[in-house]
Amino acid sequence: MSEKDRILTPEAVAFVAGLHRAFGTRRDELLAARATRRAEAARTGWLDFLPDTEAVRAGDWRVAEAPADLADRRVEITGPTERKMAINALNSGAKVWLADLEDANTPHWDNVIGGQANLYDAVRGTISLSTPDKEYSLKGEPAVIVMRPRGWHLDERHLEFEGRPAVGALVDFGLYFFHNARALLDKGSGPYFYLPKMESHLEARLWNDVFTHAQAELGIPYGTVRATVLIETIPAAFEMEEILYELRDHASGLNAGRWDYLFSLIKYFRDAGARFVLPDRNAVTMTAPFMRAYTELLVHTCHKRGAFAMGGMAAFIPNRRDPEVTAQALDKVRADKSREASDGFDGSWVAHPDLVPVCREVFDGVLGDRPNQLERTRDDVKVSADDLLDVAATPGSATAAGLRAAVDVGVRYIASWLSGNGAAAIHNLMEDAATAEISRAQVWQWVRNSVVLDDGKTVTAELVREVLGETKRDLTGLARLDQAAELFDQVALDENFVDFLTVPAYEKIT
Structure with a gap:
């Protein structure tokens, strides 16, 4: 039976049709x-916490208690659901695998x-792969699967209901x-999800x-689903408590989706004046005042409500052919994870199996035998709307090298995406769609x-x-280069x- 026949059964399609209705x-x-x-x-240059939901923020409530296999999330590895990468992620030693059907994936129909199909096999423990060089299969205790679907804004043209994509x-x-909810329950787990790109509690x-x-x-059973929400848009940062409240019977936590958060801030205030103009992307670190405000508010909000606070992606990846690059990557990831663990995060993301031990070592040092640090409610944190929007205090500048890097990385990633690869190693960084979004949004904002x-x-x-033309010449021979540029x-x-x-971009693929 083909993968398509296995997945698109009449019963499964009818279930999805019911969701659409x-x-x-x-x-x-x-x-x-x-x-x-x-x-x-854009008109006011301002966002604020919602007055209509003040009672929710002041209320005494907590999210549902975590199921046993989600209580310890100190290391999570992210990646697409391509078969080899799925097996490697499940075997990586991470507590959780974020099985990504969103930014690290491309919605080519074969990928969808x-x-x-790969997730179906992974849930049942039967996923394997045979290549001329190696046999891949599950070993030991695989990571817990948390699947990330696409955001609300994307359609799927290969399925139509009532004449609409x-x-x-x-x-x-x-x-x-x-396909998997019952099988997951039978094995003592459950259907767990990461929810991307939300902009409001509604x-x-x-x-x-x-x-x-x-x-x-x-x-x-009601309450079986558990969802972790990526706070990766600037309006969602003002509604963290409300988002948890709406999902409280199904909520697991919030994640600091740092790269999409930067993109969202640029996009949201792209035409609101110079005070929202950021320096080069690489100059905007997690220690920038507005980023510190965002992450500290996230930890405080989560632990106040009994939810997990998950750290973001350190994009640095090792290079097994270059020990110096690898050493630098490990040092940067260790510093990033140390900051998160000391701030109160319960775990964090890595993008490569070789980084799992580094992240685990850091969180082991803080957590010890505890599965998390929910008890650290960070009552010292006081974050205002001004703090979240204090972009002007970000150190750094806009440079010619930064412009060239934005164009170069943007074009490289788009070419990769159009070719079917949503997780691309570019200049020793693991990049997903947020990379190209930041690059092109920043260029748009700088021009305006x-x-x-x-x-x-x-x-x-x-x-x-002019820079784009030079970049094309430098990348001659890259697949889908003309379309990407x-x-x-x-x-x-x-x-x-x-x-x-x-x-x-979706319109350019089949």
Whole structure:
């Protein structure tokens, strides 16, 4: 039986169709609400905590207790659901594998269906791979699977319901839940999810209703689902407590999705004036005041409500052919994870199996035999709207090298994405879609604000296209180069800013 026949059974497709009938219209309404809110923030240059939900923030409530296999999350490895990478992630020694159908994946139809088939086998412990060089199979105690579906904004054109493309998030969630929820329960685990790109507690409420509906449809006990929400948009940072509250019977925690958070901040305030213009991407570290405010508020919020605070991705990766690069990567990852562990995070992400021991060592040193540090409520943390929006205090500058790096990495990643690879090693960093989003959004913002670089040149569309032409010459021979450069030009320089570059990119793949 083919992977497609195994996954797209009539019963599974009917289940996903039911999700669309119940929730598709609400998804559309919430996407429209995003645009309205963004326009108001651009006009005022401001966001704030919601007055209408003050009672939620002041209330005495906690999220559901974690199931046993999610109580200790000190090391989580992320990656796409490609078969070899899935087996390596499950065998890595990490506590959790974030099985990514979103930013580290590309929605080529073969990837969508193949990823679901690989997850089906992984859940049942039967996943394996034979190559001319090596046999891959599960060993020991595999990592717990937490699946990340696509964000609300993406459609899936290969499935249609009532004459409209399916919602990618509901396809990913629905197929995984239908095929695996019962099998996961039978093995003492459960259907666990990472939820990306949310911008409001109303979007969290929609997810909660999806979970409730799905559990009832398949006879899965209420509250079985556990969801960890990535706080990776600037409006969501102002609604952390409300998001947990809406999901409280199904919530597991929040994650500091740092790279998408930077992209969201640039996107949200891209036309709100110079005080929101950031320096080179590599100059914006987690010690920048607005980033410290965001992560410390996340830890405080989570532990106040009994939820896990998960650290973000350190993009540095080892290079097994270059010991010096590897040593530098390990040092940077150790410093990053040490900061998170000392701040109160319960665990963190790595992107490569060789980094699992480093992250584990750091969190072992802080946690010892404890599974987490929920008891550290960080009552010392006091974060205001001004703190979250204090972009102007970020050290660093815009440089000619930074512009060239933005164009280079943006084009390289888009070419990789169009070729079907959503997790790309570029210049000893593991990059996903957030990389290209930051690059092109920052270029758009620099052009609109006539930013002056360290070499005295003003960033204009003409200068960007000059750099783009030089980048194309440097990358001659790269697969899908012309399409990637054309798309970068579009999403970085068009007058109308596209909310997500993956939407027009999706139109270029089959």
